[in-house]
Amino acid sequence: MRIFLVEDTRDVGEAISRRLEKVGHTVDWQTDGQAAADILEFTDYDLVILDVMLPGLDGFEILRHLRARKKTTPVLVLTARSEIEDRVGALDLGADDYLVKPFDFRELEARTRVLLRRRQGDPTNLIECGDLVLDRNSRSVRVGNREVQLKRREITLLEVLAARPGRVFSKDELLDRLFGFDENVNPNAVELYVGRLRKKIEGSSVRIVTIRGLGYQLVADEAA
């Protein structure tokens, strides 16, 4: 994926690029606001990471220019408390997410991953099953008014199971869907994720049933 990073603090920019490049992305890094805005005029990226305090043109301006041209590129804004203070609008201005400096770099990587996946993902971000609503945008599952945060693999697992309620999925099948073929994972990982998912959808009419020796199945009680 191509990521455009606009950050004028050298250490920070360097650390972000290093981290993202390590997981296989291409990172273009700019330190000047005006130059960054110019580049965004004619280059498309999969994700833009934008610092707010920049020489030349500030991050909010760049974001406004980008959105004014109807670009839907996901934007992650890096900001300080005192800056969001007057512009709660970081999100209203069209940023998809923001992180407050100083931030945790693992969190930055995780949020980047979410934004990139969201871009590739289905146009439908809501999947319903029984009284459950899976919202991929907010990475959560809703039962009534209560929404529970899910992890990436839990979402995948629920997606797989919810696509065919009642069908029994074998452990190996789920393992493939969750981790792909090349990852060397312990088959018990499926149990782990099923266990976590069960805990998180507790209270819903939908249950994950274990069929001994066969696998797992999603059952929606029609009692309601």
Next chain:
Amino acid sequence: MKRRETSLFWRLVLRVALVLCGGATLLSAAAWYYARAAADDAYDRLLLGAAIQITANMTVDAGNLGVTLPSSAFELLGLAERDRIFYRVVGPDGRTLTGYDDLDIGINVTAARAGPVFLTTEYRNVPVRVAVVSRALSDPSFSGWAYVVMAQTTEARRGLAGELTTRAMILVGIMSLLALAGTVLAIRYSLLPVDALAATLRARDPQDLTPVEADMPRELKPFVGSINHFMGRLDERVTLLQRFIADAAHQIRTPLTALSAQVDMLEDDDLDVNRKRHLGRVRDRVSQLARLTNQLLSHAMVIHRSDSVRFKPVDLGDIARKAFRSTVPITVDPDVVVSFEDSAEPVFVRGDAVSLREAIANIIDNALQHGVEQRLAVRVRREDDRALVEVADDGPGIPPAEWAAVTTRFVSSKMGEGSMGLGFAIAAEVALAHRGTVRFLEKGGRDFTVILDVPLYREGT
């Protein structure tokens, strides 16, 4: 040694009491003096009356002076029951005609020629009052001055004087007590505004450094003026200090982000166990520092906003959801069930969205840092006319004894590791600005719950 506490009340009471005591003593002395004079006056008349009756009963018969003692004279004196009476009638030749011969107490009876003479003396070792009355006899056969000396012991007089004095003293005493009681009441009443002022100051929120405005007697005005002046200066200092802290935190932020970037770039793959452990510690400390810096900025921000931003109706559910999403990291432990539950009906409050979000975010952050083991639940609901944001976790919670302390700055809970930082202080600050509170619910088998409780917005309020 401890210095004695001075009290305006006791000072005044003591002084008034001294004056009253002095006054009462003087009055009592005067009363005694007048009572004695009055008693003397009354009994002297009786004595005189009796003596005059005796003189009137003197007869000259054939050149002999005779006297018959009229019983009425003694009846008159008998009114003073316990007193004894002595008398002596002296003829012109100085002989005692009748009565006590030895009632010759060195008086010059001739002084009585001009009019009755009274004197106080002792007779037979008893104090007596003596009256001497004269009568000029001008019978052709017998002429000269005859005298009657009447003496009466003074018991009745003293009794009367004593009784009069006692009554007067009782009155004086009652008056003094009334005056003292009145003074006490008056002082208490006059000092009421002082208590009221103290209560006003005590009831004040420590954050509130605006001038004291209350109805004060003129005498207290300089005092209140000084307090206000002092608070004004304190307010300036506090504002300066807050700005300084915000600036400092802001300045720290950039190098801190850079520092955490550098730490992040340290590869720990090729480090031995020991160094890996040190690096881990450095990472923890850096993120702790980052958290604290953010809290400082957040604190400065909510304080600044609390008196500079106009409140408007905002949806607390919406704010809480935003706070929840931005605060719970994606990298949170996957075994923790993190949930958010909005109220079925909209929950509007009058407030500042940014401050409220900071408050909720900080409560959630605290739970994540110090509480959560398996479960973190954020709920927004309304209860009567209150809007509640509840953050419940299944961690150890905070013991009730520490509830009051954790909403003040940098107090560390003994249960958790290290300082709670500013999280609850920020939340409490915001709650206060919204006329609400931050409350805690005892674990009691269930989850430990922190509640941000603010009044619900109603049309027209």
